[in-house]
Amino acid sequence: MESLCAFPNKYLNMKVGLFVPCYVDQFYPQVAIATYELLQKLGCDVSFPMKQTCCGQPMANSGYEHLTSGCDANFIANFAEFDYIVSPSGSCTLHVKDHLHDEKNEQLAAQIRTRVFELTEFITDVLKIEKIEGNFPHRVGMHESCHGQRMLHLSQMSELNEPYFSKPGQLLSGIKGLDLVSLSRKDECCGFGGTFCVTEEAVSAKMGQDRVKDHEDQNVEYITGGDMSCLMHLEGILKRQKSPVKIIHLAEILNTI
């Protein structure tokens, strides 16, 4: 591992807690492994607190925010000791940033809220790394996940008359051989939406099918993105349609460094 380290020991004085979304832990361990390895290669002292579970977003977005105090308490117990908390998910990061509370120690909760970062913004804004010179010789489409884009501002959204930027796009631009396509609807939602994907099944599935088609029209080999939940939804549709297109999380591409 150490021989692969691109930025040896540079950030070893900062303790980074790896916050892995619950469904990634259970269903997409390769994404968490890639994130863990990548942060180590970038020189971070990173560890995974073993008793972490879920940020509470599934309940909160369904209207049951008042049931999330158990998740909040568990999150705080696991992550209070870290300088930075990094997650390969814009959506879960956003939930913690916006909704983590602790009735007994709100000051601590407030501090933790400011220490949580989505993986790509942590790399560009905290580690100040502009380029990652990995290798991924494929034609790739990037699905802009809404929470990361519109709420964490990882990239500029198409609704605003503001200069364009993209933190994940910037990182992907250093990957050798990667051919990033442009889509006809740059940042339309994929339709996952948490419990929306089952409560509004018809619209959710159609949104996903349309998103997949936009990528397929560009002849991509892979659809990537910063949120595995969106990609899990798109993967479900791709597999049902027996499409050769595969999904891959940004962390897995960046980990080819």
Added chain:
Amino acid sequence: MAGKIIEHSKAAEIFNRDIKREEWHDETLWLVREKRDKAAFQIPEWELLRETASQIKNNVLSNIHQYLQDFEEQAKKNGIIVHWAADGAEHNKIVHSIMEKHGVKQIVKSKSMLTEECHLNEYLTEKGIDVIDSDLGERIVQLRNEAPSHIVLPAIHLKKEDVSETFHEHLGTEKGNIDAKYLTEAARLHLRNTFLTRKIALTGVNFAIAETGEFVVCTNEGNADMGVHLADVHIACMGFEKIIPQRKHLGVFLRLLARSATGQPITTYSSHFKKPGDGKEIHIVIVDNGRSTQLGREDFRNSLKCIRCGACMNTCPVYRRSGGHSYHNAVAGPIGSILAPNLDMSKNADLPFASTLCGSCTNVCPVKIDIHQQLYKWRQLLVKEGYTPTTKTIAMKGMASVLANPVIFDFAGKTARFIMQKAPGLVSNSFNPWYKQREMPAPPEESFREWYKKNSRESKEKNNEQ
């Protein structure tokens, strides 16, 4: 039109059965969104304009009592008769009483979403009044006995074949003739006669100016002007949030409205009404109908900033794929979903859940209403007030206790993956809505935490020491 309410998810599922029509609806409205982008991005100060409009409206909402009184005073000075209506029923009564006073049985209307909200047409029709909507889209849906499906484009759910059939049935046009020019001409002839014979015309209000007591009505077809100029009595109906402080503020809102709505720089007609002509009357009906309740809800009050441009609908991926009628409310789409629960939580409890919370609505909104955040907050309130199914509450409570406990979570995760590997039919079946059009994720041999126990740097170092 009334009747049993079908929940949004069910109505959306029905809408999606005709996939070609659904795709056409999505594409058509996406084109409008693209036109909006093009028009908005030609204005370098677009974002500043939105911020300015938002701040003017914040000022209005904080001082609305004063602005409304100023407006009434100025309007009266101008010779306008001002009425106040606490709710839809009172609004309808007022309109009817004006008609009775003049002994008139016919009325021509230009577009007013407020009258849709108050169900004025049904009320007047029951009283034996002949109501004709003169906006072309509204007239089409009126002939079909439907509600508008969009606040700016009322008949956007219909194709020209549908319009042709409707006109054949009601206006006697040639069967199967779908030539847009031919159909428009038929509507024009039909409406011309209406305009010439109506003594009372009703319009909505886009902006009412406190400083001068005048009001502005924006249309593209000129039908509001045609109706008003040929009638003796003009009744203008407005929700009380339509007020703006000064005439100069129109410059901000008129630049935003049509660009956001249809991508036009400005509506074809922006008609200013200040005082009645000789021998004529202008009435203004200022309506509350739940607005003061909404004003008192801190989390939701700024939904009253809305200028009814419809941009949030055009951009909403759910609205485009479910159609306006699935929202069973006069105002559909994202903005409708945060306005409707205020009117009736029980009937509209489904609407704040008809969203992925993608946030596109908030960012096209010309007055910067935090729509997606209000959708989130309505969900919390509706759950607290007991408007969600008990089964969902039980499931959520179970989920919350599993997710809050690392030991149970680990066990539940292992069990789920075991079942999915050994007996996939238990989850991949027709009872699982996910599986209807999507495959389940393939369960891995081990979770990340199991991998980490063996492969983390700490555990490797420990192993090396041993």
